[in-house]
Amino acid sequence: xxxxxxxxxxxxxxxxxxxxxAALCAALALAAGCDPASPPPAWAECRLSSNWRGxxxxxxxxxxxxxxxxxxxxxxYVEWQLSxxxxxxHVLLVNQGDGEGCGYDALADAGDKELALRRVxxxxxxxxxxxxxxxxxxxxxxxxxxxxxxxxxAASLADFxxxxxxxxxxxxxxxxxxxxxxxxxxxDAVRRAGWTGPLATHHASHPPRxxxxxxxxxxxxxxxxxxxxVEASVRxxxxxxxxxxxxxxxxxxxxxxxxxxxAAGAFGVGNWAAADGEKPSARRHGR
Numbered sequence: 001x002x003x004x005x006x007x008x009x010x011x012x013x014x015x016x017x018x019x020x021x022a023a024l025c026a027a028l029a030l031a032a033g034c035d036p037a038s039p040p041p042a043w044a045e046c047r048l049s050s051n052w053r054g055x056x057x058x059x060x061x062x063x064x065x066x067x068x069x070x071x072x073x074x075x076x077y078v079e080w081q082l083s084x085x086x087x088x089x090h091v092l093l094v095n096q097g098d099g100e101g102c103g104y105d106a107l108a109d110a111g112d113k114e115l116a117l118r119r120v121x122x123x124x125x126x127x128x129x130x131x132x133x134x135x136x137x138x139x140x141x142x143x144x145x146x147x148x149x150x151x152x153x154a155a156s157l158a159d160f161x162x163x164x165x166x167x168x169x170x171x172x173x174x175x176x177x178x179x180x181x182x183x184x185x186x187x188d189a190v191r192r193a194g195w196t197g198p199l200a201t202h203h204a205s206h207p208p209r210x211x212x213x214x215x216x217x218x219x220x221x222x223x224x225x226x227x228x229x230v231e232a233s234v235r236x237x238x239x240x241x242x243x244x245x246x247x248x249x250x251x252x253x254x255x256x257x258x259x260x261x262x263a264a265g266a267f268g269v270g271n272w273a274a275a276d277g278e279k280p281s282a283r284r285h286g287r
Contacts, residue, residue, distance in 0.1 A: 036124035046088040065116040066101030088129030097138030140177035154189035227260035234264035
């Protein structure tokens with residue numbers, strides 16, 4: 001791409017992304033004073049989120065930064081989360097193979113990054129917290145690139161850090177590419193890039209293999225689990241001195257399991273759902 005075409009592309013992204021942020025604010029009737037530059041909510045205030053919708057998690061809220069999503073679609077996904085009573089949004093920054101809208105790298109591709117930053121700012125203008133996940137699973141090549149260029153990726157991540165409440169190193173870190181040493185180097189690189197808040201880890205199996213690399217565990221169980229299983233898992237992790245987000249217990253909204261996680265001591269959940277007949281008023285941060 002020539003320099004002139006790059007300039008035109010970035011200008012177009014800027015216009016479209018600013019429109020996304022403005023439209024999101026207007027659609028949600030937000031107060032004008034909700035400034036994306038204001039400090040993000042504390043990690044413990046990121047309590048309710050809902051990250052999947054449709055059969056077998058077909059619709060992926062975490063991919064809301066994807067350039068494959070038109071602004072209208074990205075806005076609808078954020079609005080839907082608000083309709084469920086959510087107070088924060090989880091976003092994947094590097095996702096080359098996981099689900100709807102995959103195939104982007106908001107830490108290495110300039111166009112992807114500019115769009116992602118604008119959308120993150122729009123989410124913050126909406127009064128929602130943001131949790132940043134560095135890299136998805138389902139693409140060993142993408143993970144290998146992040147590991148090999150950990151310092152570069154962490155330096156790029158630094159531009160997102162003023163907007164986020166906590167950072168998750170990766171999705172299902174114990175599957176596919178990635179040893180403990182590689183994840184540890186990435187964690188160190190994120191710290192060197194200036195991140196002083198909590199780091200989180202996410203695992204597909206128990207006990208969580210890389211929990212010692214962070215302060216928060218994003219808990220996940222087989223979707224066939226019961227509310228009792230959820231409570232037992234959260235209590236076990238809390239007994240180890242870990243902060244817990246009960247992130248994934250179903251492939252879509254599941255109020256009962258989310259409530260079980262909160263009752264057992266999780267500070268946050270990822271399967272939240274508005275109850276039947278409920279018209280939630282989501283707590284918005286920074287208003």
